[in-house]
Amino acid sequence: MELRCAEPTALAGAPKECQSHAASMTTSNLVERFMNLSATRSAALAVIDDHEQVTFATLGERARRVASRLQSEGLAGERVALLCSQGSRWLEGFFGIVLAGGTAVPLSHLHPQPEQRWFVEVSRARAIVATREFSEHARTLGGCAVHQVEQLREGHARSLPVPEGNAPGLILYTSGTTGKPKGALISHENLDSLARLVAAAWQWRPDDVLLHSLPLHHLHGLGIALMVSLLSGSTTRVRERFVAQQLWDDMAQASVLMGVPTMHKRLLEAFDGAASRDRARWERNAARLRLITSGSAALPTTVGERWQTLTGSYPLERFGMTEIGVGTSNPVAGPRLPGTCGPVLPGMEVRIVGDGGRDAAPGESGEIWIRGPSVFSGYDDNESATREAFADGWFRSGDTATWVSGNYLKILGRTSVDILKSGGYKLSALEIEEALREHPAIADVAVVGVPDETWGEVAVAAVLLEPGFTLSEDEVRAWAKERIASYKVPKRVIVFDELPRNPVGKVVKPELARWLRAAGVGRP
Ligand code: MCA
Ligand code: AMP
Numbered sequence: 001m002e003l004r005c006a007e008p009t010a011l012a013g014a015p016k017e018c019q020s021h022a023a024s025m026t027t028s029n030l031v032e033r034f035m036n037l038s039a040t041r042s043a044a045l046a047v048i049d050d051h052e053q054v055t056f057a058t059l060g061e062r063a064r065r066v067a068s069r070l071q072s073e074g075l076a077g078e079r080v081a082l083l084c085s086q087g088s089r090w091l092e093g094f095f096g097i098v099l100a101g102g103t104a105v106p107l108s109h110l111h112p113q114p115e116q117r118w119f120v121e122v123s124r125a126r127a128i129v130a131t132r133e134f135s136e137h138a139r140t141l142g143g144c145a146v147h148q149v150e151q152l153r154e155g156h157a158r159s160l161p162v163p164e165g166n167a168p169g170l171i172l173y174t175s176g177t178t179g180k181p182k183g184a185l186i187s188h189e190n191l192d193s194l195a196r197l198v199a200a201a202w203q204w205r206p207d208d209v210l211l212h213s214l215p216l217h218h219l220h221g222l223g224i225a226l227m228v229s230l231l232s233g234s235t236t237r238v239r240e241r242f243v244a245q246q247l248w249d250d251m252a253q254a255s256v257l258m259g260v261p262t263m264h265k266r267l268l269e270a271f272d273g274a275a276s277r278d279r280a281r282w283e284r285n286a287a288r289l290r291l292i293t294s295g296s297a298a299l300p301t302t303v304g305e306r307w308q309t310l311t312g313s314y315p316l317e318r319f320g321m322t323e324i325g326v327g328t329s330n331p332v333a334g335p336r337l338p339g340t341c342g343p344v345l346p347g348m349e350v351r352i353v354g355d356g357g358r359d360a361a362p363g364e365s366g367e368i369w370i371r372g373p374s375v376f377s378g379y380d381d382n383e384s385a386t387r388e389a390f391a392d393g394w395f396r397s398g399d400t401a402t403w404v405s406g407n408y409l410k411i412l413g414r415t416s417v418d419i420l421k422s423g424g425y426k427l428s429a430l431e432i433e434e435a436l437r438e439h440p441a442i443a444d445v446a447v448v449g450v451p452d453e454t455w456g457e458v459a460v461a462a463v464l465l466e467p468g469f470t471l472s473e474d475e476v477r478a479w480a481k482e483r484i485a486s487y488k489v490p491k492r493v494i495v496f497d498e499l500p501r502n503p504v505g506k507v508v509k510p511e512l513a514r515w516l517r518a519a520g521v522g523r524p
Contacts, residue, residue, distance in 0.1 A: 029162060029163070029164075029165045029188050029189065029192060030098065030165075030169060030188040030189075030191050030192040030195075030227075030231075031095075031098060031099055031162050031163060031188060032162060033192060033195075033231050034060065034063070034095055034099075034230075034231065035060060035099075037056045037060070037230075037231070037233050038056045038057050038059065038060025038061065039057070039060075040233070041056040041206065041233040042055060042056055042057035043055055043056075043057065044056055044206070044233060044234075044235070045235045046058075046059045046088075046091075046230060046235065046236070047059065047087060047088045047091060047230075047235070047236050047238055048235060048236070048237045048238070049085075049086070049087025049088050049237075049238045049239075049240075050087060050238075050239065050240055051087065051088075052087075052088060054088040056233065059088060059091060059092065059095075060095075061157060062088075062092045062096075062153040063091070063092050063094075063095035063096050063099055063153075064096075064099060064157035064158075064160065065096075065152065065153045065154070065155050065156065065157045066092050066093060066095070066096025066097075066099075066100075066129070066149065066152040066153050067095070067096045067097070067099035067100040067157075067160055068100075068155060068156060068157050068158040068160065069096075069147070069151075069152040069155045070096055070097065070100040070102065070127075070129075070147070070152065071100050071158065071160065072158075073127070073145070073147070075100060075102060075126060075127050076100045076101050076102065077100070077101040077102055078102050078103075078125075078126040078127070079102060079103045079105055079123055079124055079125045079126060079171070080097045080102050080103070080104060080105065080125055080126060080127050080128070080129055081104075081105040081106075081107050081119065081120050081123065081125040081127070081128040081129070081141075081144075082094060082097065082104050082105065082106045082107060082128070082129050082130075083107040083109070083116070083128055083129070083130040083131070083134045083137070083138050083141075084129070084130060084131040084134065084149060085131045085133060085134070085240060086212075086215075086216055086238050086239070086240050086241075087238045087240070088238075089131045089149045089150070090131070090216055090238075091226075091230070092149055092152075092153055093129040093130075093131070093149045093152075094106070096129065096149075096152060096153075097129060098163065098169045098170075098188065099160055100160065101160075101161065101163040101167065103167075103168045103169060103170065103171055103185075104169065104170050104171075105119065105120075105123040105125050105170075105171045105183075106170075106172070106216055106217040106222065107119055107120070107128075107141075107217065108215060108216075108217040108485070109134065110215065110217075110485050110486070110487065111484075111485045112481065112482055112483060112484070112485065113137075113140060113141065114482070114483050115483070115484060115485060116141050117141050117142055118180075119173060120141050120142040120144065121142055122180075122183065122380075122381075123171055123183060123380070125142075125144055126144055126145075127144050127145045127146065127147060128141060128142075128144060128145070128146045128147070129146075129147050129148075129149055129152065130146055130147070130148060130149070131148070131149050131150070132148055132149075132150050135148045163188060164188075165187065165188050165189035165192070166187050166188070166189055166377075167187060167188055168185045168186065168187055168377070169186065169187060169188040169190075169191060170185075170186040170191065170222075171183040171184065171185060171186070171380055172184050172186060172217070172218065172219055172222070172322050173217075174322040174323070174426060175419070175426045175427055175428035175431055176385070176419070176428060177398075177416045177418050177419065177428070177430065178385065178428075178430065179428070179430050179431050179434045180431060180434075181428070181431065182379040182380070182382055182385055183379060183380035183381070183382075184322050184323050184376045184379060184380075185376055185377050185378055185379070185380050186219075186223075186376050187376075187377060189373065190325065190373070190374050190375070190376055190377075191223055191227055191374075192231070193325070193347070193372070193373035193374040194223050194224065194227065194228070194325035194326065194374040195223070195227040195228045195230075195231040195232070196231075196347075197325070197326065197345055197346065197347040197348065197372075197373075197374065198224060198228045198325075198326050198329075198345070199228050199231070199232045200346065200347075201329050201331075201332070201345055201346060202228070202256075202291060202293075202316070202329070202332050203332050203333075204228060204229070204232040204234065205232070205234065206232065206233045206234050207234065207255075208229065208232065208234040208235070208255045208256055208290075209234065209235045209236075209237060209253060209254045209255050209256070210225060210226075210228075210229035210234065210235070210236045210237065210254065210255075210256045210257075210258065211237050211239075211247060211250050211251060211254040211256065211257045211258075212225050212226060212229070212236050212237060212238045212239065212258070213238075213239040213240075213241060213242040213243075213247060213259075213263070214242075214258065214259070214260070218296075218322065218424075218425070219320065219321075219322045219325070220258070220260065220295060220296050220320065220424065223325060224258070224295065224320055224325070224326060225258045226238075229256070237250055237253065237254060242259075242263055242266070244263075244266045244267050244269070244270035245270050245274070245278075247267060248267065248270065248271065248274075248278070248282040248285060248286075249281075249282075249285070251282070251285035251286055251288065251289060252281075252284075252285045252288070254288075254289060255288070255289060255290045255291070256289065256290065256291045256292075256293070257289055257291075257292045257293070258292075258293045258294075258295075259292075259293070259294060260294070260295065260296040260297055260423060260424030261294055261296075261297050261298065261299045261300065261303060261424070261456055262297075262423040262424060262454060262455055262456065263424075264292075264294055264299065264303050264304075264307065264315065265300070265303050265453075265454060266454075268303060268306050268307070271283075271310075283310060286307075286310050286311050287310075287311055287312070289311060291313075291316060291332060292307060292311065292313065292315045292316065293315060293316045293317070293318065294315045294316070294317050295317065295318050295319070295320050295326075295341075295424075296320065296421070296424035296425075297421045297423075297424050297456045297457075298339070298411065298456065299315060299317055299338075299339075300453075301338045301339055304317075304338050305338070313336075314336045314338055315336075316329065316330045316331075316332065316336055316342075317329075317330050317336070317338075317339075317340065317341050317342065318330065318341055318342060318345070319341035319342075319368070319399075319409055319411065321370075321397055322376075322426075323375065323376045323389070323395055323397075324348075324370045324372070324374060324375045324376070324395055324397070325348075325372075325374030325375070326345050326348070326374070327341075327344065327345060327348050327350045327368065327370045327372075327397075327409075328341045328342050328343060328344050328345055328348075328350055328408075328409040329341070329342045329343075329345050330342030330343075330408075331343070337404065337405060337408045339410065340404055340405075340408040340409060340410045341408070341409045341410070341411060342408055342409065343407045343408060343409070344407070344409075345372075347372060347373065348370065348371070348372035348373075348374070349370065349371040349372055350368060350369070350370050350409065351368075351369045351370075351394065352364075352365070352366040352367070352368060352369075352401055352402060352403060352409075353366045353367050353368075353369050353394075353396075354366035354367075357391065357392075360402065360403075362403060362406075363402065364402065365400055365401065365402040365412055366400065366401070366402075367396055367397065367398065367399065367400060367401075367415060368397040368399045368400075368401045368409070368411075369391065369394035369395065369396055369397065370394065370395045370397060371393060371394050371395065375395050376395075378390075398414055398415050398416055398419065399411055399413075399414055399415070400412045400413045400414065400415055417429070417448070417449075417509045417510065418430050418509075420447075420449035420457050420458075420459055421449075421456055421457055422449070422452075422455045422456065422457050422458055422459060422487065423454075423455045423456065423487065424456075425487050425488070427449075427459055427487075427488050429446075429447040429448065429449070429459065429509075430447075431484070431488070432447045432459055432461065432480075432484065432488055432489075432490060433445050433446065433447050433461075435480060435483050435484045435488075436461060436463065436476070436480060436490075438483070439471075439476065439479055440466070440469075441465055441466050441469035441470075441471045442463050442464070442465065442466070442471070442476075443463075443464045443465060443466045444463070444464040444499065445461050445462065445463045445464070446461070446462050446499055446507040446509065446512055447459050447460065447461050447462075447490060448460055448462070448509050448512050448513050448516065449513075450492075450513065450516060450517075450521060450522030451522055452491075452522070455491075458490075458491040458492070458522075459488070459489075459490040459491065460490055460491065460492045460493075460494065460516055460521055460522070461476070461490040461492070461493045461494070462494050462496050462499060462512055462515070462516065463476070463493060463494070463495055463496070464495075464496060464497070464498070464499065465495060471495070473492065473493045473494075476490075476493040477489050477490070477493060492521055494516065494519060494521060496515075499512060500512055500515065
């Protein structure tokens with residue numbers, strides 16, 4: 001593949017090494033595409049955030065300066081954590097790290113300090129790149145150096161070698177069936193392929209404007225939304241956080257909206273609660289959008305149908321995962337089947353595999369297995385988890401599904417009772433239990449997912465107390481919030497005298513869920 005760097009006019013001193021790497025480059029490269037865009041789309045707006053509007057040329061130039069400074073600090077090729085506000089500076093930090101051949105480890109301000117410290121430690125990050133507002137806090141996160149993006153981007157840009165496509169560019173932490181989250185190693189090629197395949201399938205155009213308020217420490221916000229839009233040379237309107245009323249107004253200048261089902265539900269609730277004058281304006285705004293997508297969790301058909309009534313189109317649902325990118329997608333043009341995630345995304349391979357590793361017959365269910373260029377290479381420093389996650393080169397998703405209408409994927413559930421999806425975040429019951437067990441008054445705890453209208457599912461903790469202790473729900477939640485992200489903190493904490501157990505003493509979670517329903521927790 002020919003590697004074309006940004007033209008000197010757009011990026012002064014464009015790296016000569018880029019050309020020399022071109023001959024040996026066989027994989028598609030994230031950095032190459034990003035740098036090309038800063039020349040070919042130089043004057044186009046790449047990002048609009050709450051502070052500024054930045055063109056592709058400026059973004060590219062700033063990222064190269066950040067990379068050059070990181071290089072001179074001895075951080076080329078190293079793992080670097082990123083604690084930045086969402087917007088242009090996040091991208092400058094991210095691309096600065098990957099342009100320097102490093103691996104970015106995005107952190108989130110939604111995590112309390114002990115969790116952030118754990119991510120820094122376990123990822124073996126050598127430094128933290130932070131925006132001004134987070135840099136003081138970042139200094140409390142471990143022994144590594146902290147660099148402020150606003151200062152890094154003030155230096156001079158130097159020549160930089162282009163990293164190989166299979167080099168890890170990103171580590172995203174994802175909750176699993178073990179206590180602590182696992183770090184998914186995502187290569188430049190993985191991200192680039194994801195962006196390419198999704199952009200092609202969703203007919204992305206340079207004049208698209210994506211409305212973005214998803215968190216950037218997860219693949220939906222980072223890869224499926226931001227990278228698809230950015231690497232297509234189009235504009236991304238990034239909001240620091242999701243505010244429904246604001247998004248309705250933002251739609252006036254946007255063409256694509258992506259969200260998790262909880263966001264869609266909240267948007268529609270805000271619409272229903274608004275004054276008729278606002279509703280009329282918002283309805284016009286929504287009608288301008290060419291595409292609304294939903295993912296990360298199942299979209300209730302009632303929510304999808306409301307969007308259809310408002311805009312004329314049912315939201316496009318697709319199946320994605322941190323480890324694989326996007327596996328299937330309903331079509332942009334063509335029938336979208338509510339409650340399904342559509343056919344296989346061109347460029348990917350998806351199977352539904354039943355017992356004994358054979359493909360499930362039509363109408364049968366099985367586990368979703370995926371193969372393709374956006375599938376990650378493995379979990380960081382965790383060979384056994386990586387081995388278990390793959391079978392014959394296929395990634396085993398842990399989701400149970402069936403094909404409907406021939407080739408549309410319908411997700412039926414998960415193979416593990418310990419994985420929850422709440423408002424699009426994957427939560428590990430075991431991780432939450434492990435955190436709660438640290439409380440001196442808690443003798444034992446079991447966490448289960450309970451269906452919920454707004455969040456899809458919420459975590460509920462059933463606890464047994466140490467003799468002589470009392471503990472209120474609020475006390476447990478407040479205590480937990482200092483240790484785990486508040487979106488992981490169980491929405492309800494119920495004290496029991498005993499828990500349903502099997503003969504070997506393990507809590508029988510389906511039975512516990514029934515107990516909770518009997519106690520009035522969760523939908524009947
Ligand atoms: C916030 N809270 C939550 C959640 N979000 N609790 C459970 N589940 C959640 N998802 C907590 C807050 O900490 C707060 O707790 C209380 O609920 C009320 O918060 P609120 O201000 O109403 O929420 P918010 O800040 O507006 O957040 C709602 C949200 C957010 C915008 C829907 O959850 C969100 O950004 N979700 C997206 C997650 C995502 O990007 N997943 C993608 C994973 P308290 O009051 O106690 O302090 S990647 C993936 O799944 C693959 C790749 C794919 O297919 O996309
Ligand atoms: P994560 O590990 O956070 O990337 O979440 C990936 C998981 O989200 C998948 O394994 C599915 O369980 C779920 N998921 C993603 N997209 C959808 C969807 N459109 N409908 C239902 N579940 C989904």
